[in-house]
Amino acid sequence: MTLHKRKVLFSATVYAHLAAFHKPFIKLLQDKGCEVYAAANPDHGRKEEIEELGVICWDIPFSRSPYDRANIQAVKELKRLFQTHRFDLIHVHTPVASFLVRYMAKKCGQGPVLYTAHGFHFYQGASIQNWLVYYTAEKLAARWTDGLVVMNREDYQNGKRLGFKEDESLFFVHGVGVSIDQYGVRGDANIRGQLGIKNSDVVITYIAELNRNKNHLFLLRNWKGILQHASNVHCLIVGKGENEEELKQYVEQNELNHIHFLGFRHDIPMILSHSDIVTLLSFREGLPRCVMEAMASQKPLVVTNIRGSRDLVQHGINGFVVDLEDDHALTESFIKLIRDPKLREEMGQASFERIQPYRLENVLLEMEDVYMRYLSSARD
Structure with a gap:
């Protein structure tokens, strides 16, 4: 009509x-x-x-x-x-x-x-x-x-x-x-090479505006604990925002290694294609686009137990859902995925299946x- x-x-x-x-x-x-x-x-x-x-x-x-x-x-x-x-x-x-x-x-x-x-x-x-x-x-x-x-x-x-x-x-x-067809294709760009990250290293990607609600500090304060279990891990922080300088200072003052601030990017599908795990640890969401994009890219996720994120991520199926401020559960979830490539692949496939209605x-x-x-x- x-x-x-x-x-x-x-x-x-x-x-x-x-x-x-x-x-x-x-x-x-x-x-x-x-x-x-x-x-x-x-x-x-x-x-x-x-x-x-x-x-x-x-x-x-x-x-x-x-x-x-x-x-x-x-x-x-x-x-x-x-x-x-x-x-x-x-x-x-x-x-x-x-x-x-x-x-x-x-x-x-x-x-x-x-x-x-x-x-x-x-x-x-x-x-x-x-x-x-x-x-x-x-x-x-x-x-x-x-x-x-x-x-x-x-x-x-x-x-x-x-x-x-x-x-x-x-x-x-x-x-x-989400336009699923544009995800999962690596393209010519090599984000790992640009950042000096080995192909054998594990990349965790965090795509979010740099503000308090997105809760980057939840990951950063547990980063040393994660690296104690697996040193071959890098984190890509993608986005801009009012907390950018505060987060960079936190990384510097606490001597956190393998943290890369990429700023605002137009090549999210390419970045996701070179990622192994995607995370979003917000206090509040509606239905987060970055999580849907990660699912379209067949990635496992670690998210907080909040509205929107738990609609997309089923605990133990296509990722892990952790309670806000539960440092132990967060670290344990990442370690499981970092150490088990097969689990990452299975959860990534489950993500792709769960995103189809979206x-x-x-x-x-x-x-x-x-x-x-x-x-x-x-x-x-």
């Missing part, structure tokens, strides 16, 4: 979020004949990637913090946008931006609003403050939300707590999808079904 003349708005705090996760879904709607707009803050870059798709962009000064006065100006800009355009569907992402957009969309008489929760900020183990602020906000915003999309089991249950109805206004999808083409079909529920009845 074509949807000519339908106007759809995608919104998130920053364009970088839309560029990283939602270009395939923008293209899906454009292929259906929709005219797609985007509203976000340009401060973190990648706006040009959205514009190159033929999307009409409207800059809104959203802030990630719900306490930032910049959000007052964001509301004013949203009002101007909604007085200028009427959208047949609005798809919102990220907590603060989605709250403001949902409120103003209903206030200004826009079409239905769909919200994808990429991991609610209230979750098992979250602080009381998070529950007070974010759960209360989502409970309030539920009245302005026509459909809620979630991507892990815990958020699905919380969606029902918020009053959404299964398969009526609450939809489970397998994340934002293929991008499957997720596009899931989201197309959700979109059509709202757009098929839109005005002509």
